[in-house]
Amino acid sequence: MSNTLASKRDFDIKKFLSQNSIWLVLVIMVIGLQIVSPVFLSTNNLRTMLEGESIKGILAFGIMWTILSKGIDLGAGSIVALVSVITASLVQPIGVANKLFPEMAALPGWAAAIVGIAIGALIGAIVGTIIAYTKIPPFIATLGTQLICRALAKIYSTQPVSNLSPDFRIFAKGKLFEIIPSIVIIFLIIFAISGFMLTQTRFGKNIYAIGGNDHAARVAGINVERNLIKVYIWSAVCAAIGGVLLAARTGSADPSTYGLNYELDAIAAATIGGTSHTGGVARISGVLAGILVLGVINNGLVLLSVDDNMSNVIKGIIIVGAVIIDMRKNAAKK
Amino acid sequence: MKSKRIMSLIIAGVLSATMLGGCGSTEQGTSDQNSSGESKKLTLVMSQRDEWLSTLDAAAKQAATDLGYSLNSLDSQSDANKQIQFVETARNNGEKAVIVNLVDPNTAGDIVEAAGDMKVVFVNRPPADLSVLNENVVYVGSNEMTSGKFQGEWLAQYFKAKGQTEIKYILLNGILGQVSTTNRTKSVLQALKDNGITAVEASAPLACDYDRAKAMNQIGPLLSTGTKYDCIISNNDAMALGAIEAIEQQNMDPSEKPIVGIDATADACAAVKSGKLAMSVFQDPKGQGTGAILAAINLLNGKAINDGIDYKLDTENPNIEWVPFEPVTVDNVDDYLNK
Numbered sequence: 001m002s003n004t005l006a007s008k009r010d011f012d013i014k015k016f017l018s019q020n021s022i023w024l025v026l027v028i029m030v031i032g033l034q035i036v037s038p039v040f041l042s043t044n045n046l047r048t049m050l051e052g053e054s055i056k057g058i059l060a061f062g063i064m065w066t067i068l069s070k071g072i073d074l075g076a077g078s079i080v081a082l083v084s085v086i087t088a089s090l091v092q093p094i095g096v097a098n099k100l101f102p103e104m105a106a107l108p109g110w111a112a113a114i115v116g117i118a119i120g121a122l123i124g125a126i127v128g129t130i131i132a133y134t135k136i137p138p139f140i141a142t143l144g145t146q147l148i149c150r151a152l153a154k155i156y157s158t159q160p161v162s163n164l165s166p167d168f169r170i171f172a173k174g175k176l177f178e179i180i181p182s183i184v185i186i187f188l189i190i191f192a193i194s195g196f197m198l199t200q201t202r203f204g205k206n207i208y209a210i211g212g213n214d215h216a217a218r219v220a221g222i223n224v225e226r227n228l229i230k231v232y233i234w235s236a237v238c239a240a241i242g243g244v245l246l247a248a249r250t251g252s253a254d255p256s257t258y259g260l261n262y263e264l265d266a267i268a269a270a271t272i273g274g275t276s277h278t279g280g281v282a283r284i285s286g287v288l289a290g291i292l293v294l295g296v297i298n299n300g301l302v303l304l305s306v307d308d309n310m311s312n313v314i315k316g317i318i319i320v321g322a323v324i325i326d327m328r329k330n331a332a333k334k
Numbered sequence: 335m336k337s338k339r340i341m342s343l344i345i346a347g348v349l350s351a352t353m354l355g356g357c358g359s360t361e362q363g364t365s366d367q368n369s370s371g372e373s374k375k376l377t378l379v380m381s382q383r384d385e386w387l388s389t390l391d392a393a394a395k396q397a398a399t400d401l402g403y404s405l406n407s408l409d410s411q412s413d414a415n416k417q418i419q420f421v422e423t424a425r426n427n428g429e430k431a432v433i434v435n436l437v438d439p440n441t442a443g444d445i446v447e448a449a450g451d452m453k454v455v456f457v458n459r460p461p462a463d464l465s466v467l468n469e470n471v472v473y474v475g476s477n478e479m480t481s482g483k484f485q486g487e488w489l490a491q492y493f494k495a496k497g498q499t500e501i502k503y504i505l506l507n508g509i510l511g512q513v514s515t516t517n518r519t520k521s522v523l524q525a526l527k528d529n530g531i532t533a534v535e536a537s538a539p540l541a542c543d544y545d546r547a548k549a550m551n552q553i554g555p556l557l558s559t560g561t562k563y564d565c566i567i568s569n570n571d572a573m574a575l576g577a578i579e580a581i582e583q584q585n586m587d588p589s590e591k592p593i594v595g596i597d598a599t600a601d602a603c604a605a606v607k608s609g610k611l612a613m614s615v616f617q618d619p620k621g622q623g624t625g626a627i628l629a630a631i632n633l634l635n636g637k638a639i640n641d642g643i644d645y646k647l648d649t650e651n652p653n654i655e656w657v658p659f660e661p662v663t664v665d666n667v668d669d670y671l672n673k
Contacts, residue, residue, distance in 0.1 A: 037427075045426040052419030159511030162440030162462060250414045252440035256509065257412040298416075302423040305375070305406040 021325070022273055022289040025318075029296050037303040045299065047181060051172075053295035054187035055080075055242045055249070057288075059266035060273075061194040062238025064287050065231045067270055069211045070279030071138030073232065075127065075145025076239035076266060079120055080259025082153040083243030087116035087168075088161040088253035096163035109168030113244045120240020121233050123149065128232030132225035138232075146263070153255035162252035172249035183245055190238060195284035197234075207231060212280030239263075268315065269294050272322045293318065376630055377424040378407045379417055381437040381459065386597065386619050390458065393623030394433065401631055414438040421448045431630040433457055439513060442466050453633040457626035460513070460654075467653040472639050474626045474655045476617050478517035484615045484661040485594045486525020489565055492592055492612070493531055501526075501564040502536035504556065506577060508544040508569040518569045518596060536563035542573045549576030550583075557584045564591060571595035571602035571614055578610050598662045598670050606667045613663045616670055621645070621657040629655060 033040045059076050066073040089100040090112040107115070123145065131141045174182035198204040206227045209217040218224050242262065247253040273290030275282040294315065301311040378394055380387055391407055398405035406424075410417040414437040424432050431453040434445055442461030446454055454471045467473055493501055508515035519539075526533045537556055542548040549568070556563075557580060568574035574595030578588040592612035595602055605611035629639040640647055640655050648654035662670050 039427055042426060045423065048419060048422040048426055052415065052422075055415060157511075160438050160440045160462075162438075246415055249444075250418065250438065250441045251444050252414065252438050254414065254438045254440075257414065257437060260412055298419070299423055302377075302406070302408060302420055303427050305404065308407075308409050 020285070020289075022286055022293065022322070026289050026293050026296065029293065029300070033296060033300045033303070037300070040300070040303060043179070045303075047179075047184070049295045049299040050184045050187070051181050051249075052298070053291055054183045055245050056262055056265045056269065056294075057187050057291040058190045058238050058242045058245070059262055060269040060287055060291055061190050061284070062235035063263065063266045064270040064273070064275045064282050064284075065194070065198075065207060066138060066142075066235050067267070067275045067277060068279065068282040069207050069228060069231050070214070070277075071131065071228075071231070072142060072267070072277075073145075073235045073239075074139065074142040074263050075123070075149060076235065076242070077259040077262035077264075078146045078149035078153070079123055079236055079239035080243040080246055080262055081253075081255055082123075082149040082156070083116040083120055083240040084247040084253035084258050085153045085157050085161055085255045086119060087112045087244050088164055088247040089157065090115060091165045091168035092161065092163055093165050099163070100157055100161050106165045106168075109165065109170060109248075112168055113171065116244045117237055117240045120236045120238075120243070123240075124233035124236025125229060127236065128229035131232060132228040150255075153258075157253075157255055160252050160254040161247075164247065164251050169248045169251055172245050183249060186241065186245065190241065191284065191288060194234075194238075198282070198284050203227065203230060208280055208282075210279075211282075265294065268319050271319055274322070276327075277323070278327075290322075374403045375427075375429050376403050376405050376431055376433065376627065377420070377429055378405055378433040378626075379420045379424075379435065380407060380409050381417070381435045382412050383409050385599070386617075387435065387458070389619035390435070390623040393620035394457075394627050395623075397624040397627040401627065403627075403631065405627070410437050412437055414441050417441070418444055418448050421445055421452075425450050425452055431455070431634055433626045433630055435459060436461065446471050453630060455626050455630045455633070455639075458622055462513075464651065464654075467651065469653065470633065472629055472633065472653045472655065474629050474639070474645075474657065475622060476657045476659050478514050479521045481596050481615045481617065481659045482518045482521030482523075483525040484659060485567060485596065485613070486522040487529060488613050488661060488663070489522075489567070489592065489594060490526055490529030490531045493564070494529075498564070499530060500532045500534075502562060503533055504536050504553065504561070504563045504566045504577075505539045506549050506553070506566065506568040506573040507539050507541045508573070510541050515569055522567055522594075537561055542576070544570050544572055546572040546576040546579070549573035550580045553577045553580045554583070557581060557586065565612075566591070566593040568593065568595045571597040571599045571611075574611055574614070575601055575605060578605060598660075600671070603662065603667050603671045606662060606664055607671065609664065613661060616660040616662050618657050618660070625655060625657050 039045055063073050063076055090107045091109060092099045093106045127141055127145050131138050170182065172183040176182065176185055206222045209220065209222055210224055210227055214224055243259065246258055269290040270287050272293055273286035275287060297311050297314055301308055376398055380391055383391060395405050395407060408420045410420060417437050418441065421432055421434065429452060432449055433455045435457050436442060436459040439459055439462040442456065442463065443466050446466050456473045458475050460473050460475055505519065507519060523533065540552040542552055566577050568577065574593050577593055581588040588610045594612050595614040598614045598616035602611055602614045606614060625643055625645055628643050632639050632641045645655050645657050648656060
C-alpha cells in the first residue's frame with residue numbers, strides 16, 4: 001500500500017504540468033482578458049465574479065464526488081430549488097407581503113439554514129441508499145430526484161417566496177473586513193472541507209478505490225454501499241447549502257426557476273477540472289480551476305460585449321476538449 | 335508526447351482567449367466610433383429568450399443603434415443569481431445605465447442595489463415591490479390588468495349581441511402564481527362582470543403553464559365528456575391554439591364558440607384571420623424594447639422617460655411608462671399579421 005502511494009506521488013510530480021493544465025488555460029485566459037479589458041482584475045469585478053460563481057462552485061465540490069465514484073448527480077439543481085423555497089419560507093418576518101405561512105414567526109437565520117441542510121442530507125441519504133442497494137444507474141436515480149424535488153418545490157409554494165429577514169440574508173450579503181463577501185468565504189470553506197476529505201481521510205481514499213474498481217474495493221474490505229450513501233449525502237448537502245445561499249443572495253426563492261440546470265454547470269466545472277467520468281480520478285484543485293474558468297468566461301463576455309451565445313460555444317468546446325484530453329491521459333496510464 | 339499535450343493545451347487556451355477577445359474587439363471598434371468623450375454603452379439583461387422576448391431584444395438593439403448607442407444584450411437563462419451578476423459586471427465595467435427584464439420580480443431591490451449609481455430601467459416584468467422605483471429607477475411595460483379587460487369587453491359585446499347574459503367559460507391559466515397569470519385572469523373576469531355578464535366556470539380552472547401541448551391534453555377530456563361551455567378564455571395564444579387543436583381533433587368546429595387569447599403571435603393572427611380564434615390582444619414587444627432604450631437614454635440625459643415617444647406615464651406613479659395593449663380581431667388582424 002505504502003509502496004503504491006509512494007510511486008503515485010512520484011508520478012504526480014512528473015505529470016505536474018499536464019495534471020495542472022487547466023490552471024495554465026486559466027492563467028492564459030486571465031492575462032488575455034486583462035489586456036483587452038483592464039477592468040477585469042479590479043477588486044470589484046473579481047468580487048462580482050466570485051460571488052456569482054460561488055453557488056455553482058459549491059455544487060461542483062459535491063458533484064465531483066459522485067463523478068469520482070463513477071456516478072453522477074442530476075438532482076442537485078432541484079435540491080437547490082426545494083431547499084431555497086423551504087428555508088426562505090422559514091425566515092419571512094410576520095406581516096410582509098406574500099408570506100407563505102402568515103401566522104408563523106420567522107426562525108433565526110442559522111436555524112433555517114440548518115433545517116435546509118438537514119433536508120438536503122435526508123434527500124441525499126434516500127437517493128444514496130437507492131443507488132447503493134438497488135444498483136440502478138445513478139443517472140436514473142438522480143434524474144428521479146431532479147423531477148421529484150422540483151415538483152415538491154412547486155407544491156410547497158406556487159409563487160416566489162420573498163421578503164426574507166436580514167439575519168438570514170447575511171449568509172450571502174455579509175462581508176469580512178468589509179470586503180470579502182460571506183458567500184465567497186463559505187465557498188472557500190466547502191472547498192477546504194471537500195479537499196480535506198478527499199485527500200486526508202479514509203472516506204476520500206475509499207471513494208477513489210470504489211470509482212477506480214468497485215469489485216477490487218469490495219475485495220479490499222471497503223463497505224461500498226455505505227461509502228456510496230455518504231457520497232450522495234455530501235453532494236446533496238452541498239446542493240442544499242447552495243439553495244440556502246441562493247435564497248440569501250437574491251432575497252427570494254422561486255420554485256420554478258431557481259437552481260435550473262445548476263447541476264449541469266457544476267458537472268461541467270468538475271469535468272473541465274479533470275474529474276474523470278470513468279471514475280477514480282479527481283483533483284480538488286482542478287475542480288476549483290474549472291469553476292474559475294467558467295467564471296472568467298461568464299464574466300469576460302459581459303466585459304467584452306460578446307454575444308452570449310458565443311460563450312456557450314466556447315464553454316462547449318472547452319468541456320468536450322477537456323474530456324478528450326482527460327480520456328487520453330487515462331488511456332496512457334493504462 | 336507529454337510536451338505535445340501541453341502544447342495543445344496552450345493552443346486551446348490561447349484560442350479561447352482570442353475567441354473572447356476577438357469577438358469583443360470588433361464590438362469595441364464600433365463603440366469607440368460612437369463614444370465621443372463619454373461612454374455610449376448600454377446593457378440589457380434579459381430573463382430568457384423566448385420568441386416574444388427575442389422580438390423585444392431585437393427591437394431594443396435596433397433602437398439603441400438608431401440613437402447612436404451600442405447595446406450589449408445578455409441572457410440570464412432564467413437564473414436570478416446570474417442576472418444580479420450581470421448587472422454588477424456592467425457596473426464594474428463603468429456603464430451608466432442598465433435595462434433589466436426581471437427573472438424574479440422579487441429580486442428587483444437587489445438588482446437596484448447591485449446597479450449602484452447606474453440608472454435602471456425594468457422592462458416587461460414589473461418589480462414585485464413598486465417602491466423601488468424612483469427618478470433613477472423606472473419601469474416600462476404593459477399593464478396586465480388591461481389585457482384581460484380587452485378579452486372581457488369583446489366577449490361581453492359578443493354575448494350581448496346574442497341576447498345572452500349568463501355564460502359558462504373554460505379558463506386556461508398560465509403559470510399559477512405569476513403576476514401575468516393572476517392579473518390576466520382577474521381582469522377578464524372583472525371586465526365580464528362590469529359589462530353585465532354573469533360568468534360561471536364550466537370546469538375547474540386548468541393550469542396549462544402557457545403551454546400549447548398542455549392545453550391540448552387538458553381540454554381534450556373535457557370535450558370528449560361533453561362539458562357544456564359557451565367560450566374558452568386563455569391567458570395566452572399558445573394555449574388558445576392548443577384548445578383549437580383539441581377541438582379539431584374531436585371533429586368539432588372551433589369557430590362555433592369563441593376562443594380568446596393574448597399576445598397576437600403570428601400563429602394566432604393567422605387563426606384570427608381564418609376565424610378559428612375569435613380575438614387576441616397584442617402586447618407590443620417592439621414598443622417595449624424601444625420604449626425601454628429610450629427611457630434609459632432619457633434618464634441619462636435628464637429628460638422625462640417618455641420624451642420622444644407616444645407612451646403615457648402612469649397617472650399615479652411618474653416612474654412607470656405604459657406601452658398599450660391593443661385588441662386584435664378579424665377587422666384589424668391584417669395590421670398585425672406582419673408585425
